[in-house]
Amino acid sequence: MKLYEALARDISESILSGALQPGDRLPSVRKTSASRGVSPATVFEAYYTLEAQGLVQARERSGYFVSVSAERLPPEPDTASRPAEDAQPLAMSERVFDLLETTMRRDVVPFGSAFPSPLLFPLARLARLMSTSVQQLDPWASVDDLTPGNARLRRQLSLRYLIEGMTVHADEIVVTNGALEALNLCLMAIARPGDAVLIESPAFYGSLQAIERQGLEAIAVPTHPRDGMDLAAAERALERHRPKACWLMTNFQNPLGSLMPDEKKRDLVRLLARYQVPLIEDDVFGELYFGDKRPLPAKAFDTEGLVMHCSSFSKCLAPGYRVGWVAGGRYTRQLARQKLASTLTTCAPAQGALALYLEKGGYDRHLRLLRHTLAAQQAVFMEAVRRHFPEGTRVTRPKGGYLLWLELPGAVDALAVHAAALAEGISVAPGPIFSPQPGFENCLRLNYGHQWDAHAEAALATVGRIVHAQLQR
Amino acid sequence: MKLYEALARDISESILSGALQPGDRLPSVRKTSASRGVSPATVFEAYYTLEAQGLVQARERSGYFVSVSAERLPPEPDTASRPAEDAQPLAMSERVFDLLETTMRRDVVPFGSAFPSPLLFPLARLARLMSTSVQQLDPWASVDDLTPGNARLRRQLSLRYLIEGMTVHADEIVVTNGALEALNLCLMAIARPGDAVLIESPAFYGSLQAIERQGLEAIAVPTHPRDGMDLAAAERALERHRPKACWLMTNFQNPLGSLMPDEKKRDLVRLLARYQVPLIEDDVFGELYFGDKRPLPAKAFDTEGLVMHCSSFSKCLAPGYRVGWVAGGRYTRQLARQKLASTLTTCAPAQGALALYLEKGGYDRHLRLLRHTLAAQQAVFMEAVRRHFPEGTRVTRPKGGYLLWLELPGAVDALAVHAAALAEGISVAPGPIFSPQPGFENCLRLNYGHQWDAHAEAALATVGRIVHAQLQR
Incomplete structure (x- = not known):
């Protein structure tokens, strides 16, 4: 530095x-x-x-x-969601796509994006290492790096687990095309059409789409914006529905930003073990903490191999490289086979480049800078939300990541806000895409992981004006 | 040259x-x-x-x-398969994995492999272009190259279709992680659990695994080792089962090597159009013809957008890069959405490198050399099969690709041959992994796409001895 x-x-x-x-x-x-x-x-x-x-x-x-304050913040949302307790098949994937496809262009202000700015990543250094790595690539890498994946990369990942205080052997790791593939493979490995899966409410829309595609049913569990899934409610759902899996994000949940405390993670893992229900843990934001140390994943408390821990480099190092992984516990072999049958293996040059990057060092330095930048951007963004949004807007205060969750006052319709903002060249992620049930019509997820400048400020002011106008109808 | x-x-x-x-x-x-x-x-x-x-x-x-002869060849198999006409759910994927996993090591003689030798590819040139491409990579490539994929790459693919006499717009192309993902996406886009799919008999085991994973049923159609699927039988199956798709390989089918003549491709496309059944066309070997010109895919005869044409660079240019595509006809939008929901997108540096390679030229020169090498290796390999295998062994004579299909005489058990060969460090692909039905117990698929030398000759002689020994039991 x-x-x-x-x-x-x-x-x-x-x-x-x-x-x-x-x-x-x-x-x-x-x-x-x-x-x-x-x-x-x-x-x-x-x-x-x-x-x-x-x-x-x-x-x-x-x-x-x-110009910003750590104290004069908008109020936090502070009640857990209250979804219906049924298991239900989903039919919302097309609606999610319709909304997402509008945001996948670089000329749209990306408040609705799920990715931080690519400018935050050490792309030049990665490119140099990719260049070195691909020129030294053994012709037989296409055989050697086959699923479960590049051995050097898996060793480095295993080392990183070790540094966090966890024992995850390289043989337990399957390299995937990003975390999204890892999560999909987990679901395929353990559930069959008609099975039910516990999810958070609201949840990452990708999990809803995966559940829908595989013909599964979702059981939404009340979830608090600060500390995540309600375990008492989860236990009732386990008892009543006997689901085949639980899928959630323990650290900086998408979209709420909630962080499950260690004690609660331990209880969650014990609870699931009692019912022998595997946990699909999506931990893509775990490295983006603003505190002193990386929050542990639930995987750290798993003694029975029931937790499949999924993560990737897409949100903290190398977007576009599409390298993720799953540490699969007792499901590792099935996961590798699902991977072989669905995409065979992961790009060998990309695996090699990331292995070299991790070996050469610099990842932790990069992460420190990235976390610091995101923490600063959160403060500035939240301050701007306070200025531009109506009184009564509640905003989460995630301790990591780059996503804010807003509960708008009154009868503001987030889908209408999305449409109006898009007409002005601005994307937002409206609450309804995060849940198969009603209850989030007045919510927005905003991304503060992009450069803050006059253009961004003006765009946020525009969204604020749209919300104000909605209130006055 | x-x-x-x-x-x-x-x-x-x-x-x-x-x-x-x-x-x-x-x-x-x-x-x-x-x-x-x-x-x-x-x-x-x-x-x-x-x-x-x-x-x-x-x-x-x-x-x-x-030392080799174009005339003194072993006899060809010359009858079509006769599978049962039922639609049936499959339960063979684990058996296929058990067999495949034994072959995924570089110290095993790879007669059972589905890939040619990586030494046949211009890896050094690809590495240089990857290096150039990744160093010039726009940080926003992770947004721009999102599914449907890198625009330059899709334009180059569209141009190659044009040169072959086909109009496939770049907008119809979705870039995937190899052809295997493309094929899986096709099936996901059009079939739901319980639906039936027409396949060849024998068929690429990956298609059988995909059908099984998605809870579909397979209808095996008689298939001739020279010219592919029997269309009269296909019509009966269409009439009787009303399948949701037909999945086949028109050019150098895996495992038979059959090549469907143009006229028959046209008839196939017309037949399917009459029933409005989409065709999932796997054309990964199309570029590896030994004749004067590239055989057309069935896609060339499609006027209704019913053919999803899948191919990749994995078998003719860049194994390990995992770049393939589907030209999806009327299903393009659904395919892109399936891709977004399953792996989001394809490695941006790999897409960029292949776009640059196609732009810079050299692909056709490389392919000419590759085809020539494979044709020579086929002759030498077939000559060696004739020498080492028992009288009565029948061997296909594919006009492209790098796979031979052997019908062994008498009651030779290909699974036993596989086990015995593996004990000697040699892989072969036994007939039963290519079919959910009996009928191929005495068949082997052998890969001649690897270097022919004294070691390979000795390995083939060993397989021949194992077959001889089986015959004399």
């Missing part, structure tokens, strides 16, 4: 922790230069960085002033 | 056409050098090449002699 980056980070941490308050003036460049023992140019660069991030504002001839 | 390669090719064509007979002596180096106007070194190099390919043998102090 460069000097100015370290300085900017220190200051932004003071802002995000509330030590610096909105309106506070940053020390002058001369003072900071003297106190930190760095050149004035370094201080300037740090202040510019903070300004570009939206954390401070320059006022002519007076210096830089803090 | 280098001078010596051109000379070697001319001579091998004379051998394969029968103009040169086994035992014929090649003209002396001096004579050929004079008559062709090339250096003696070039002639030597050409003769060495032919010797390495196994087409000629050097005898000390006497020169080079032709």
